Amino acid sequence: MKGFIYSLTCSKTGLIYYGSTTDTEKRINKGWPKCSCKNFISPKFEILEELEFQNKKELLLKENDYIKNNICINRNVAVRTKETIADYNKKYVEKNRDRMRENTRKYEDKLKKIFVNCPNCNKELKKRSLRLHLLNHCHHQSRR
Numbered sequence: 001m002k003g004f005i006y007s008l009t010c011s012k013t014g015l016i017y018y019g020s021t022t023d024t025e026k027r028i029n030k031g032w033p034k035c036s037c038k039n040f041i042s043p044k045f046e047i048l049e050e051l052e053f054q055n056k057k058e059l060l061l062k063e064n065d066y067i068k069n070n071i072c073i074n075r076n077v078a079v080r081t082k083e084t085i086a087d088y089n090k091k092y093v094e095k096n097r098d099r100m101r102e103n104t105r106k107y108e109d110k111l112k113k114i115f116v117n118c119p120n121c122n123k124e125l126k127k128r129s130l131r132l133h134l135l136n137h138c139h140h141q142s143r144r
């Protein structure tokens with residue numbers, strides 16, 4: 001079978017969407033209402049590559065390459081593979097890790113602003129330093 005990889009470029013923003021089809025006429029006539037490129041303004045349709053394939057997956061894998069290797073608005077790859085799933089999971093973990101770090105930072109900021117009085121010497125301290133204060137300073141002195 002014959003397949004095509006195409007790009008659709010928004011004339012206003014220059015954003016690019018990649019797709020694949022076996023029938024370019026049909027694809028153009030179908031329009032783009034359900035695509036992630038639906039907001040494109042008078043988009044420019046371009047055939048980037050023509051290829052022969054046995055299995056439709058080959059065409060979709062080719063489309064994957066375009067999506068992965070270029071800056072585009074495609075949110076999903078054309079077909080999921082072990083590689084794309086691993087990649088997705090990696091990104092998910094990274095994204096989560098950033099969020100966790102952010103939460104930790106916020107929590108620490110909050111702690112920085114909390115003041116308490118030492119139950120022993122009544123000194124005003126940051127809550128986060130109270131434990132150290134009790135261990136090193138206050139208790140130590142009062143024990144003497």
Ligand SMILES: [Zn+2]
Nearest residue numbers: 118120121138
């Ligand atoms: Zn104290």
